[in-house]
Amino acid sequence: MGATKVTVGNVEIVSLLDTPFEVPWQIFFPERSEAGFEPYRELYPDSYGEGRFRTQAGCYAVRSQGQTILCDTGLGPGPIQFLGGIRGSLLDDMRQKGVPPEDVDIVFFTHLHGDHVGWTLSANGVPNFQKARHLVPQADWDYFGKMLETNPQMQQVTPLADQGVMELISGEQSLTSEVTTYPTPGHTPGHTSLLISSGGEHAIITGDLAHHPAQIDHIEWCSAFDTDAATTTETRRRVFDQTETNGLIAAFCHFPEPFGKLIRLEGKRVFRAL
Numbered sequence: 001m002g003a004t005k006v007t008v009g010n011v012e013i014v015s016l017l018d019t020p021f022e023v024p025w026q027i028f029f030p031e032r033s034e035a036g037f038e039p040y041r042e043l044y045p046d047s048y049g050e051g052r053f054r055t056q057a058g059c060y061a062v063r064s065q066g067q068t069i070l071c072d073t074g075l076g077p078g079p080i081q082f083l084g085g086i087r088g089s090l091l092d093d094m095r096q097k098g099v100p101p102e103d104v105d106i107v108f109f110t111h112l113h114g115d116h117v118g119w120t121l122s123a124n125g126v127p128n129f130q131k132a133r134h135l136v137p138q139a140d141w142d143y144f145g146k147m148l149e150t151n152p153q154m155q156q157v158t159p160l161a162d163q164g165v166m167e168l169i170s171g172e173q174s175l176t177s178e179v180t181t182y183p184t185p186g187h188t189p190g191h192t193s194l195l196i197s198s199g200g201e202h203a204i205i206t207g208d209l210a211h212h213p214a215q216i217d218h219i220e221w222c223s224a225f226d227t228d229a230a231t232t233t234e235t236r237r238r239v240f241d242q243t244e245t246n247g248l249i250a251a252f253c254h255f256p257e258p259f260g261k262l263i264r265l266e267g268k269r270v271f272r273a274l
């Protein structure tokens with residue numbers, strides 16, 4: 001495991017782990033067998049389970065100018081039936097890492113998939129992050145809001161609107177003068193990243209722009225959960241080029257190493273953990 005905390009100028013970013021999990025390759029990457037990923041096993045051994053794709057539900061806390069911003073809320077307490085009954089532990093991990101839930105001022109959702117909204121509400125339906133306003137990408141709200149019956153994760157989201165603690169966002173929006181939302185559509189229509197700039201240093205929290213680090217090199221390898229493969233690929237090209245060229249620290253919710261840089265190694269573009 002690489003660094004779990006980085007500083008970017010005056011900003012602190014803490015990586016949080018809800019739970020690791022594994023998924024059959026053919027379910028996550030139906031167009032690409034395990035053998036297709038084999039050339040990257042040596043580079044990224046932690047992304048290969050026992051015949052399955054190994055990943056995690058990760059989140060990030062960003063501290064900037066007195067604000068604590070939580071980026072995504074994980075899979076949730078579970079048990080998650082389709083993942084063998086696993087249970088997340090995000091709130092415990094937050095307390096252990098010095099970011100207790102009651103400190104959170106802003107909950108920012110990169111997108112509204114179930115592994116990113118799971119701890120939003122407590123068992124009795126009130127927000128776990130009691131003083132926070134919750135920022136939801138408008139395009140995801142519109143997209144998933146039309147499919148409430150087939151998207152049970154929205155039960156973690158729609159009550160926020162009724163309780164008056166939700167704001168819809170679109171475009172680039174400053175959360176502090178150091179932290180800005182940055183639309184990165186494709187995985188979902190409203191998928192949004194966070195750009196952090198402070199003291200001449202820069203980072204990007206990219207949500208689900210990639211799930212397996214081999215996708216840093218093969219931007220065209222899409223998962224079954226990328227809503228629009230062509231747009232996802234184009235967004236990867238744009239963001240990974242910027243990230244590599246400008247030397248940003250990059251963070252991916254599903255990578256086992258929470259922070260890294262995109263560099264060239266023997267002709268490949270690779271994710272090198274910090």
Ligand SMILES: [Zn+2]
Binds near residue numbers: 208253
């Ligand atoms: Zn995800």
